[in-house]
Amino acid sequence: MTDNLAELIRTAGDDAAAASTRAFDPNWASSLLRAAHHRRVLRQAGAGTAAACVAAVIGAAALHPWTTTPPAIIPTPTRTTTLTPTASTQPTTTTATTTTAASEPTPTPSATHPTGRNPTMTDAEALERIAEPQTGENWFGMPKSIQMPAWAADDEFLSGEGVFWYELGTRGDTTIIGLAPSGDIEVVFERGPDGTYRQIDYPSPRQSAATAEYPVRNHGVAHDKDTYYDSFALPAQLALPSGDPLTPVLSDGERYIYGFIPRDDAFDQNHTRSSSGVQFGGFEIVRDDESMTFIWDDAYGIALPAGLSIVNWSYLLRTPWGTEMLLDYDPLGPIEDVAWDPASSVTNPDPDAQDFADLNESACCGALIGNDSVVRGLTDSDWVAAGRGKGGRRVYIATTRNPLLATMYRLYTDNFDDRSATAPGGGPLTREEWRLSPGLIAYKTPLSGSWVVYLNGRMVAGPLWG
Numbered sequence: 001m002t003d004n005l006a007e008l009i010r011t012a013g014d015d016a017a018a019a020s021t022r023a024f025d026p027n028w029a030s031s032l033l034r035a036a037h038h039r040r041v042l043r044q045a046g047a048g049t050a051a052a053c054v055a056a057v058i059g060a061a062a063l064h065p066w067t068t069t070p071p072a073i074i075p076t077p078t079r080t081t082t083l084t085p086t087a088s089t090q091p092t093t094t095t096a097t098t099t100t101a102a103s104e105p106t107p108t109p110s111a112t113h114p115t116g117r118n119p120t121m122t123d124a125e126a127l128e129r130i131a132e133p134q135t136g137e138n139w140f141g142m143p144k145s146i147q148m149p150a151w152a153a154d155d156e157f158l159s160g161e162g163v164f165w166y167e168l169g170t171r172g173d174t175t176i177i178g179l180a181p182s183g184d185i186e187v188v189f190e191r192g193p194d195g196t197y198r199q200i201d202y203p204s205p206r207q208s209a210a211t212a213e214y215p216v217r218n219h220g221v222a223h224d225k226d227t228y229y230d231s232f233a234l235p236a237q238l239a240l241p242s243g244d245p246l247t248p249v250l251s252d253g254e255r256y257i258y259g260f261i262p263r264d265d266a267f268d269q270n271h272t273r274s275s276s277g278v279q280f281g282g283f284e285i286v287r288d289d290e291s292m293t294f295i296w297d298d299a300y301g302i303a304l305p306a307g308l309s310i311v312n313w314s315y316l317l318r319t320p321w322g323t324e325m326l327l328d329y330d331p332l333g334p335i336e337d338v339a340w341d342p343a344s345s346v347t348n349p350d351p352d353a354q355d356f357a358d359l360n361e362s363a364c365c366g367a368l369i370g371n372d373s374v375v376r377g378l379t380d381s382d383w384v385a386a387g388r389g390k391g392g393r394r395v396y397i398a399t400t401r402n403p404l405l406a407t408m409y410r411l412y413t414d415n416f417d418d419r420s421a422t423a424p425g426g427g428p429l430t431r432e433e434w435r436l437s438p439g440l441i442a443y444k445t446p447l448s449g450s451w452v453v454y455l456n457g458r459m460v461a462g463p464l465w466g
Contacts, residue, residue, distance in 0.1 A: 114128065117208060126233045126234060127280060129205065130230060130281050131280045135231075137171045137231055138171070141320060141322055143261060145165070145166055149191075164180045168321040169320075175190065176189075177197070178321070184260045185323055190227065198223065198224045201223050204256060207228070231282075231321070238285065240276055242445065244393075247330065248317060248326075258325075271290050273288055273289075281320065283318065283320065285316070288314045291312075292312045295360050307377045310373050310374070312373055313373075331389070332441075332454075335456060337390065338388065339387055344397070357456070359440075359455055375451050375453045380444075383396035383398060398435055398438070400435070405431070405439075408440055409439065412434060416428045421437060
């Protein structure tokens with residue numbers, strides 16, 4: 001599946017790169033697929049969506065570094081807002097304090113600060129650890145690009161094109177080194193005063209060191225299974241000031257990742273970056289807003305109604321070592337778990353529709369990074385409350401006057417096939433049946449009153465899934 005999509009992107013890459021301000025790198029596109037937005041299902045993309053997928057891939061380059069030279073680093077802005085971690089309401093499970101190399105001092109934890117590895121730690125414990133780390137790490141704030149060490153020159157993987165090395169901080173008299181083979185920091189080393197490297201196999205206290213297998217490939221240097229950093233004990237879930245949840249993408253499905261190196265060209269004319277007002281320790285949640293074209297116009301000639309525009313929201317966690325981590329914004333949860341109001345006349349969604357699909361995504365575009373489309377120009381009268389999703393949050397469906405209704409219904413009828421939802425007697429649903437299926441779903445953000453718009457994937461299955 002991923003191979004098919006990567007091949008699709010490669011075949012469309014030349015045309016897309018010519019229209020882009022930055023070079024197209026097919027290895028970059030394939031690597032982005034590994035940093036997938038995991039709650040969305042990646043399915044095989046069809047030729048009809050190739051150009052739109054490639055356009056979205058290249059647009060995502062503003063958030064990911066994919067060049068043949070190390071990208072310049074974005075300075076971390078001054079932070080002004082602090083979030084105080086909440087104490088855990090659950091018993092804290094700890095293990096014996098980890099030992100480290102004799103030459104490196106180990107700070108003495110406070111009497112109440114959790115110590116040792118704890119794969120089952122609560123989010124409250126994780127917040128306590130990262131807000132006040134007591135394992136001796138001191139981060140630089142911005143990664144410092146360095147040359148590949150001489151010992152790595154004979155390693156085909158470590159010396160490959162697009163593999164970058166960074167100094168991230170110090171611990172005692174050692175320097176903490178991050179290896180970014182695909183834009184994400186995936187491997188952590190420590191370099192001693194004499195220049196000797198050792199590989200830190202389990203940098204997070206959430207990771208268990210009980211397994212006999214190395215978590216990453218053997219790079220020919222000494223392995224350290226004991227050292228970990230409190231700063232890497234990231235919570236499984238964070239929250240915005242509104243209470244809406246954000247889930248850190250801590251793994252690419254195969255390995256832990258510790259954030260990607262941000263590009264210095266992320267702030268182009270289509271992007272704005274703002275703080276969410278949440279900070280803890282050296283971490284800060286930010287939101288990247290990107291003005292978007294309507295993907296269905298690019299791919300199917302279905303234009304966005306006049307007076308409407310789309311802004312893509314991507315939430316990111318800035319780390320004290322200078323990387324950024326994707327945060328999955330999923331306020332409503334699975335569509336199958338929505339409790340629909342009986343008075344809404346909403347019919348039961350197809351049980352195969354496991355998730356809301358972003359309004360402006362196709363099969364591949366939704367899997368690249370966390371993206372949520374906010375539609376500007378819609379009013380409260382364009383939506384009606386119809387149920388409650390995760391956390392009791394209100395779920396809205398389109399009213400008959402919603403200008404998006406006719407547009408998205410046309411997408412459904414123009415591309416109707418055997419994967420699309422059908423009327424009881426066969427054939428396409430009427431527009432009212434499609435509206436109540438429901439075809440369009442929205443969430444109104446509590447603080448800004450913005451409309452985040454989703455599709456019921458089954459309602460536009462043909463174009464959505466290629």
